[in-house]
Amino acid sequence: MPADLAVIGLGHLGLPLAQAAVAAGISTIGYRTGSEAGSLTAAEQRRLLSGGFRPTDDAAELGRVRTAVICAPVPRGAGGGLDLGQLESAARALAERLRPYTTVILESPVPPGSTEQFLRPLLEAGSGLRAGRDFHLAYSPSRVDPGNRDFGAANTPKVIGGLTPACTESAAAFYGRLTDKVVRARGPREAETVQVLETNYRQVNIALVNEMAVLCHDLGVDLWDVVRCAETKPFGFEAFRPGPGVGGHAVPQDLAGPTGRTLRMVELAQQVNSRMPQYVVQRAATLLNEHGKSARGARVLLLGVTYKPDLADLQASPAREIALRLLELGASVSYHDPYVPAWSVLDRPIPRADSLYEAAADADLTILLQHHRTYDLQGLSVKAQLLLDTRGATPTGAAHRL
Template sequence: MPADLAVIGLGHLGLPLAQAAVAAGLSTLGYRTGPEAGSLTAAELRRMLSRGFRPTSNPAELGRVRTAVICAPAQRGPDGTMDLGQVEAAARTLAERLRPHTTVILESPVPPGTTERFLRPLLEKGSGLRAGRDFHLAYSPSRVDPGNRDFGAANTPKVIGGLTPACTESAATFYGRLTDKVVRARGPREAETVQVLETNYRQVNIALVNEMAVLCHDLGVDLWDVIRCAETKPFGFQAFRPGPGTGGHAVPQDLAGLTSRTLRMVELAQQVNNHMPQYVVQRAATLLNEHGKSARGARVLLLGVTYKPDLADQQGSPAHEIALRLMQLGASVSYHDPHVPAWSVLDRPIPRADSLYEAAADADLTILLQQHRTYDLQGLSVKAQLLLDTRGATPTGAAHRL
């Protein structure tokens, strides 16, 4: 049966897109490209299925859609370059079934030039069709923010950059059914670079405030009060907050290999942010020592091991490195997370606390890594022997803050 849309890649990008499309009344296929994990709940998936969403493992069905959006994951490889293996596999699978007049859009986070230099040749060679003449080709950076209750698909503007003006308009027509506003970029490279800028903007600003956290602790200054005051400025400032690490699926890009000029600030920001788990462990060991205890043999409870609050997604969560470093110091580590029923670090199962308050009272140190809504932080600050808050979420004076 023909469909309006095929979403290729059902991970953290593809599933929310499919969800928005189904909600807008589009008949939607979902084609899995690998062992992907999305951020939708079981109830949300059931609702999508009841509205006509059709997951499929049959690649032949990709040849019966009007629009195909590639959302395959693209991550950094061991050498630091982008691994486009799943994007390539998705393109080859689609190319063999591609029909004339289909609109193909790439949403995977890729370096500038990927749509034209990498994706286009794969699609043209596999299909025998020509992009811009026989089918439409465009790029649109995904702006998915899992768990965001204020901004979703409908009220988040979509940036579109097509290979030709006609490609841009075809993609804009599709996204116009999902969102209130479509923004047209000059071309695919500009749209791809929007994704680079937005991702690096987050990385650099988090790095700045993380460095401020370390500085303010050394100076005896309350950073959280500094941020509270600074964010009252109505222009020229956007508040970011420090934490134990960045996490998430967005891969910061310094564009090494694409040009002789690298983004040095992004490279430095990554170094700062990658150091935060180690800094948290240093603060933990110091706190224990100040209270007459050694990290070796200490009972440490980690609260919240996901990368975002109120979600089960653990992609890039700093909790893994923090737990590992604590265990290397000889600490006995346990965890609590309402969204994670079982957790392992380097294939070593970490004990899960069943009773949160009892576990906090029993632990020598409790570290808040993620601020889930279900946590009563006032109650935890009373129960915990020693509480390190890496999110600035506890009441002032109730815990040691990052």
């Protein structure tokens, strides 16, 4: 049975879109582009399937929809640039079945110009159709925030940039079925650059507050109190908080376009944020030394190894590098995470603590890396011999804070 929508790519971008479409009553199929890892719970998967969502491996079904949204993952490649391989595969699979009057929308994070200079030629060459004349082509930056209970698809505005005004309106008509507000950009390049700006805004501001965390520790200043006070300013300030590193699927983009021009501020932010796992390990070793213990042979418990609280998503989590560095120092590392039943670092299984309080009491040092709601931090601070809180979540004076 033909569907209204094909979501191409069933990872962290495609699955939330499919959820929103099914909730809006849109007949939806999903086509996988590779080894994508979504983070839906078993209950969410059941609701999605019971709502009519239909995953398929049959590319022929892509030719039976009115709208196709490409959500293929775009990870960092070996050389540091964005790897468009899965996007290319998705485009070729769609192009061979593309019908006239179909609306094609790209949501994958790409450098500005990619919709016109990369995706468009693939679609036109594979289909024999012309974008803007025979089918609609547009870009819309994804604004997925997993676990956010305040903002979802319905109340998060959608930015649309089409190849032509008619392309923009066709894409806007589709997204208008999912969200309360559609914002029209001048074109696909402007919409693509919205994605770059939004991603880098987070990266740069986290880098600033991470540097402030290091500075404040050296000065003996309580950074968490500084942020608490600063966020009372009603204008010109948005509060960000430090952490052990920046995880997640959003890839910081230092490319301003196909020219290869770099954004110096983003480069610096990446350098700052990439040093945070090492800084956490340094602080851990110092704490152990201050209490008469060496990192070598120390029992270290890591609490929360996912990149975001209350989600079972390990993508780019700084916990991996922290565990690796601790192991290199000779520490005995274990972990606890209610969302991660098994965890390995470089194919080395990390022991999982079954009893949280017993493990914290037994460990020479407990490091809170992710603040899941299930953690009773007051109780943990009492049980733990030493507690390093990288999230500023423990009560004041209950732990050593980042």
